[in-house]
Amino acid sequence: MDVFKGETLGLVGESGCGKSTLARLIVRLSKPDSGEIFFDGVNISNGDKNHKKLLFSKIQMIFQDHGAALNPRMRVGQILAEPLKIHNICSAGEIAGRIGELIRQIGLNSVLLNSYPHQLSGGQRQRIGIARAIAAEPQLIICDEPVSSLDVSMQFQTAALLKALQTQFNLTILFISHNLMVVKQISERVAVMYLGQLMELAGSQEIYSRPYHPYTKGLIAAIPEIKPGTDKKKIAVLEGFSGAIPAGQGCSYCFRCHKASGRCFIERPQLKAISAGHFVACHHSDIAGQGLR
Amino acid sequence: MPDLLRVENLRVELEVNQKKVQIVKGISFRIAKGEVFAIVGESGCGKTIATQGILKLFPYNIKAAVTGSVFFDGEDLLKKSEAELSRIWGSKIGIIFQDPINSLNPSMKIERQISEVLDNHKKLPAGEKKEIILDFLQKLGITSPESCLKKYPHQLSGGMCQRIMMAIALICGPRLLIADEPTTALDVTIQAQIVQLLQEFVENNSLSLILISHDLSLLANIADKVAVMYQGLILESGNIEEIINNPLHPYTKGLLAAVPDNWNFPSTQVSVPVPEGFSGTVVQGEGCVYLSSCPEAMNICQVRVPEEIALSHSRRISCWLTAPR
């Protein structure tokens, strides 16, 4: 898959399907068994030490596990000063000012600069992770569940901050989240993963209004609504066991799919375009695709 | 239904850089058997600290002073010794912490972490124990429970850790479950499955639940009552339908209006307004805590703290707009 320069690509999918693993591969915290990753045209997956340095300054990651991602022995102020120093973002004299600006941008009071990570609430820690990532002025930010501990208005503010940086610096964002409403608001395109495979990729508007893959459809149908008092029992649950992995080379979704037929159990579908910019990995899309051509 | 938990005037004071700061400033509520009680409120308002105060269960490096009373099954938990409390934690009261990955023991395999709670509170033959554990993980939507049990926490995804925490919290069949953001790392389909499971526990075992979440749609689906917290105080509480359909406190109104729908991102603005009293740093003055952000503030709001009044059997509010004067 491609992430275009200056875009926000939303990445959604079942818990445990490999979203964080993909993120870790890009920042080289894990090694791929095979395949290649290119950043700005350079192959960064071949283990070259020089690349590591280069990437370190251009790619930043906001970790899902924000508690563990912050050094417990450093105060918030020191945590934020570190990337400014390492990447020579500003002179020693300007650091304090820049830190003050960062902490304001993420909606925290500057008294928290003296706190240690364990003295912060879940959402406050999460925002420190965001501030640290943007402090390094990267070209690509990988956000792994960056707003999961924030209330809705804070989610909006954070998304707005990322979007503003995007317009200002042509920042590229890979946005991993289970919050499908936030993904819809922030992403230009959305990719859907299931058990380590890409199932569908399309423009944000398109995928929410015309989901094609049965898994994407199930996912979008399961978005809960804020309506109390309606029948509490009626929450959509996908049928079958999640993650029943087919023994052979079949589609990873075949055991849960209501459309699955013979071919789905023996042959893995490849990602194919069903219309301009809308890709689906599903044998049933062959028919749809032909209809279009 | 009789109350299972009654919290009265709970206050929690923490020591921050040698200074004492009151984080939870006197909250009261009651929860009946089989009731789902939700707590909402902005990040940093004290939801987590409040529930830690109820249990007197703080991270080891936190110095906290808790006052008030917490009646659980008729007995005041705050008067109990740590040894007495440790028999209640995990058996009668289950807890799902907000940060599941860091709450699990990093150097212990999942199987041992779950069987340890069972061992502490129930004596079961090994075979039966394993059966129970596997069955439980299956219900939680864990793909291959056998292999999951052999892993360490860092080998699991965020959502899997969250469900392991849930297994540890529920496996002894507690009477009360405190769940702090239990579904943040779960996709919507697994979330729906977990919510159903929780509802089964609530209905079949009359489990009571304290649910902290920013996800209003989750609360609307599962909660009976909700308390809206702001800077260490409960500003409004009542039945979930009443609060969502007819919020009265200006803060609640704002909270409910902020649904992720048609967000228009400004192209330049990049600063977030900072709530003034953040982190309990501002000494509370005479007026209402919500004063500086309130679009409907009146003169009286600046000079006197609104007292909590009961509007009906279930509904309470602290706001001069609704107070009889």
Ligand SMILES: Nc1ncnc2c1ncn2[C@@H]1O[C@H](COP(=O)(O)OP(=O)(O)OP(=O)(O)O)[C@@H](O)[C@H]1O
């Ligand atoms: N270090 C590891 N060793 C072995 N297995 C691992 C390791 N890290 C992750 N896994 C496994 O890889 C799979 C994908 O995990 P990953 O964390 O990428 O999922 P995810 O899509 O981010 O899920 P979530 O939404 O729950 O965070 C999981 O089944 C997990 O158990």
Ligand SMILES: Nc1ncnc2c1ncn2[C@@H]1O[C@H](COP(=O)(O)OP(=O)(O)OP(=O)(O)O)[C@@H](O)[C@H]1O
């Ligand atoms: N150990 C600590 N020492 C000092 N202050 C603390 C400590 N832990 C939390 N705080 C402060 O107490 C306040 C309440 O924190 P709490 O974790 O209860 O918030 P919360 O409502 O759970 O927020 P979130 O939704 O972000 O998890 C925060 O402003 C936080 O900075």
Ligand SMILES: [Mg+2]
């Ligand atoms: Mg993950």
Ligand SMILES: [Mg+2]
């Ligand atoms: Mg919290």
